[in-house]
Amino acid sequence: MCGRYSLALDPDDIMSHYGVIVDGVVYTRRYNIAPGQQCTVLLDDPPGGRTAGSFRWGLVPSWAKDPSIANKLVNARSETAAEKPSFRDAFRKRRCIVLADGFYEWGKAMMDGRKIPIRFERRDGAPLSLAGLWESWTPQGSATPLLTFTILTTAANDTMRPYHHRMPVLLEPANYTQWIDSAFNNVDRLMELTTPAPNDLLSAREVSTRLNSVANDDPSVLDPPRDENSFL
DNA sequence: CCAGACGTTGTT
DNA sequence: GTCTGG
DNA sequence: CCAGACGTTGTT
DNA sequence: GTCTGG
Numbered sequence: 001m002c003g004r005y006s007l008a009l010d011p012d013d014i015m016s017h018y019g020v021i022v023d024g025v026v027y028t029r030r031y032n033i034a035p036g037q038q039c040t041v042l043l044d045d046p047p048g049g050r051t052a053g054s055f056r057w058g059l060v061p062s063w064a065k066d067p068s069i070a071n072k073l074v075n076a077r078s079e080t081a082a083e084k085p086s087f088r089d090a091f092r093k094r095r096c097i098v099l100a101d102g103f104y105e106w107g108k109a110m111m112d113g114r115k116i117p118i119r120f121e122r123r124d125g126a127p128l129s130l131a132g133l134w135e136s137w138t139p140q141g142s143a144t145p146l147l148t149f150t151i152l153t154t155a156a157n158d159t160m161r162p163y164h165h166r167m168p169v170l171l172e173p174a175n176y177t178q179w180i181d182s183a184f185n186n187v188d189r190l191m192e193l194t195t196p197a198p199n200d201l202l203s204a205r206e207v208s209t210r211l212n213s214v215a216n217d218d219p220s221v222l223d224p225p226r227d228e229n230s231f232l
Numbered sequence: 233c234c235a236g237a238c239g240t241t242g243t244t
Numbered sequence: 245g246t247c248t249g250g
Numbered sequence: 251c252c253a254g255a256c257g258t259t260g261t262t
Numbered sequence: 263g264t265c266t267g268g
Binding site for chain 2: 063069072
């Protein structure tokens with residue numbers, strides 16, 4: 001769950017909502033973001049502050065010999081992340097906010113094999129703040145660390161349940177500072193913040209199957225799906 | 233002790 | 245079927 | 251997440 | 263790095 005999302009906010013809106021400045025190094029408008037790609041995240045760098053960075057989606061634990069493990073660590077179950085060897089250090093000390101304005105799920109395939117993607121966004125139009133964990137991994141013999149992250153999942157709420165049994169952890173603005181605070185490590189409180197979003201928070205609608213290919217990263221992926229009986 | 237895993241999703 | 249690339 | 255590859259040798 | 267399985 002949560003293997004594709006979008007982030008096409010106006011930089012001014014990012015500034016007013018999160019209080020951070022984003023330049024071209026850490027932010028470009030994206031409609032179809034996939035694992036393995038560089039993504040905009042917020043973290044408390046320096047500690048106590050708030051900075052936007054460009055991190056690669058798919059977490060590589062610090063002990064990894066090979067970064068290919070990232071393919072399997074695109075999501076982390078929030079119920080167990082505090083204990084799992086791959087995530088527990090990051091859960092205590094390296095949490096981040098993954099900036100987004102929508103995310104996607106796919107239903108079962110149609111008769112022709114196509115899967116129609118569903119887009120979820122906030123009904124109030126506000127940015128979506130996905131809860132994430134980040135890591136720094138330095139390849140042997142290299143000086144430059146690879147910065148990676150994963151997105152936490154939780155049980156689906158009523159909006160999501162028709163489509164999937166998991167959903168990304170969504171953070172409210174009141175909890176941003178506590179979530180990214182690397183000095184805060186009260187696991188009970190942190191786990192409270194990973195509970196499913198309220199049932200009325202999100203809207204759902206079908207979008208274009210052009211979204212299925214990561215090569216399509218433009219506003220038209222948000223269009224309604226083409227009628228399956230149409231030859232246009 | 234060493235060797236090998238360390239994860240999620242969905243599907244069966 | 246399973247892994248890689250995006 | 252989905253789409254697309256999944257292999258070797260030798261020759262250009 | 264740290265835990266589990268043998």
